[in-house]
Amino acid sequence: MNQYLPIMKTRTLLLLCLLLGFSVAQVTAQTVKKGAVVCVNTYTYTLNPDVTFNQFLDFYLKKYIPEFEKCFPGVKTYVLWGDRGDKKNQMGTMDVYESVAVRDKYYPTENDTTSSEAYKVASEKMEAMNNEMNKFFIGGGVRTYTDWIVK
Numbered sequence: 476m477n478q479y480l481p482i483m484k485t486r487t488l489l490l491l492c493l494l495l496g497f498s499v500a501q502v503t504a505q506t507v508k509k510g511a512v513v514c515v516n517t518y519t520y521t522l523n524p525d526v527t528f529n530q531f532l533d534f535y536l537k538k539y540i541p542e543f544e545k546c547f548p549g550v551k552t553y554v555l556w557g558d559r560g561d562k563k564n565q566m567g568t569m570d571v572y573e574s575v576a577v578r579d580k581y582y583p584t585e586n587d588t589t590s591s592e593a594y595k596v597a598s599e600k601m602e603a604m605n606n607e608m609n610k611f612f613i614g615g616g617v618r619t620y621t622d623w624i625v626k
Contacts, residue, residue, distance in 0.1 A: 512572040513623040517562075520616035531611045532566070539608055546600040549577035575624065 507513065522531060532554070540552045550572050557565040572578040581594045588594055598605075 507571055507625055508573075509625050510574050511625045512575055512578040513625060514570040514572065514578070515621050515623060516568040516570065517619045518568075518616050520611075521613045522611060523613055526611050534608065534611065539604055542604045543601065546597040547581060549573045549580070578622065 522528065536554060543552055544550060550570055553569045553571070555567045555569055557563045557567070581591055581597065582588070583591050
């Protein structure tokens with residue numbers, strides 16, 4: 476058995492750093508407009524031993540993101556892959572909120588997921604999908620993020 480298999484099974488889902496000073500000009504042929512909020516997410520999870528990274532990625536792209544975008548109108552989610560630098564060969568996500576107002580509708584204050592009625596409603600709709608996604612992982616994960624306002 477390959478000595479690196481445990482390392483390969485433990486995937487850190489991280490995001491490339493956005494270039495400071497440059498706005499994101501294009502995301503899969505869609506322009507990000509001034510005033511949008513780009514949330515750069517990094518996650519650290521350990522995949523279950525019977526799950527491959529490609530199985531998780533297929534689920535995330537084909538099932539999770541479409542459901543998320545339905546439940547959180549005004550938000551588009553993209554998967555990113557580290558090509559160079561500190562996060563090379565690692566995955567991250569980028570949520571693009573149409574505006575600060577849309578972001579604040581779901582997250583009115585930093586790290587607050589309890590006071591927004593819109594967030595509560597969307598989260599309830601996502602509960603089954605979140606439960607399905609959690610089956611891919613051992614234990615919980617860690618999320619870090621930065622919200623970037625496009626100037």
